[in-house]
Amino acid sequence: MISLRNLTVRYGDTIAVDNLSLDLEPGKIYGLLGRNGSGKTSLLSVLAAYRKASSGTVAVGGTDPFENAELMRDIAFVRDSLDVGEQDRISGVLALAARLRPTWDTAYAERLIDVFELDRRKRVQALSRGQRSSLGVVLGLAARAPLTILDEVYLGMDAGARTTFYRELLADYLDHPRTIILSTHLIEEVAGLFEQVIVIDHGRLLVHEDTDTFKSRGVSVTGPAAAVDAFTAGRTVLGGQSLGGVRQATLYGELDDDETARAKAAGLTLAPVGVQDLFVHLTSGTAAGDTSRTEALR
Numbered sequence: 001m002i003s004l005r006n007l008t009v010r011y012g013d014t015i016a017v018d019n020l021s022l023d024l025e026p027g028k029i030y031g032l033l034g035r036n037g038s039g040k041t042s043l044l045s046v047l048a049a050y051r052k053a054s055s056g057t058v059a060v061g062g063t064d065p066f067e068n069a070e071l072m073r074d075i076a077f078v079r080d081s082l083d084v085g086e087q088d089r090i091s092g093v094l095a096l097a098a099r100l101r102p103t104w105d106t107a108y109a110e111r112l113i114d115v116f117e118l119d120r121r122k123r124v125q126a127l128s129r130g131q132r133s134s135l136g137v138v139l140g141l142a143a144r145a146p147l148t149i150l151d152e153v154y155l156g157m158d159a160g161a162r163t164t165f166y167r168e169l170l171a172d173y174l175d176h177p178r179t180i181i182l183s184t185h186l187i188e189e190v191a192g193l194f195e196q197v198i199v200i201d202h203g204r205l206l207v208h209e210d211t212d213t214f215k216s217r218g219v220s221v222t223g224p225a226a227a228v229d230a231f232t233a234g235r236t237v238l239g240g241q242s243l244g245g246v247r248q249a250t251l252y253g254e255l256d257d258d259e260t261a262r263a264k265a266a267g268l269t270l271a272p273v274g275v276q277d278l279f280v281h282l283t284s285g286t287a288a289g290d291t292s293r294t295e296a297l298r
């Protein structure tokens with residue numbers, strides 16, 4: 001179990017993470033979502049013991065990972081900077097990872113290098129943006145660390161490389177379950193992977209729940225325009241579209257059994273809403289202190 005309690009990260013006057021408490025269970029894939037500057041990297045850096053919190057506590061299996069070399073070997077944190085020698089060749093980077101990480105799987109790393117078509121002789125500084133990201137994915141996955149944190153690791157990867165990444169991550173996770181945290185802005189593309197959604201906004205925790213529960217907070221209603229209008233009157237409508245006499249509206253808020261029956265009786269079709277639509281709704285226009293959109297979650 002990973003527990004964060006009243007965690008705050010400050011940079012001078014900027015509060016990047018604001019009194020955040022969170023529990024993560026072992027063996028799940030978490031999606032960490034938040035708008036630019038919402039505090040994701042700051043939060044993950046503290047969790048990975050790369051940075052000390054300004055206040056609050058972090059416990060991984062009951063122990064604070066900060067300056068705990070043994071515990072840090074069980075945490076893989078892959079971020080933009082890769083944290084490897086820029087002059088080193090890929091082969092050297094892999095050899096070092098194998099020495100430092102007790103859970104490193106050399107055969108798997110070699111396979112991933114081939115899957116991503118990386119040239120082992122190339123120096124890190126000579127890699128393209130997408131190749132750097134692929135190397136980050138190899139380092140993150142082959143580490144098989146009990147806590148694996150991948151902070152926007154797909155930057156610059158083309159669609160094919162990203163698809164390979166998602167496929168390899170899921171396959172390896174099923175064979176070797178561990179706690180994986182993915183921070184991402186490619187929400188719709190990655191949402192199928194994560195079992196739990198964590199949304200932070202202005203450094204505060206907004207949502208932490210099963211992805212399915214999160215999705216059930218929104219519903220798409222389609223049918224004759226007049227029936228859709230009658231059904232959606234007085235509700236929070238996130239968006240929609242019309243074509244001829246048919247209208248589709250995206251609603252925020254769960255429907256109970258009676259409402260669902262009423263919608264069906266009115267000839268309306270109900271369907272789930274994408275994680276991204278809900279995320280955008282919950283985090284749009286939430287200036288610091290404005291909690292009106294998020295009160296509904298509490």
Ligand SMILES: Nc1ncnc2c1ncn2[C@@H]1O[C@H](COP(=O)(O)OP(=O)(O)OP(=O)(O)O)[C@@H](O)[C@H]1O
Nearest residue numbers: 011014015016034035036037038039040041042043
């Ligand atoms: N080293 C730093 N010095 C000063 N301020 C910082 C530093 N790192 C982050 N910040 C500030 O802390 C806040 C949170 O930044 P952070 O990088 O954690 O957000 P993020 O959610 O990862 O953003 P993005 O999605 O854009 O990567 C921002 O206001 C940012 O400007």
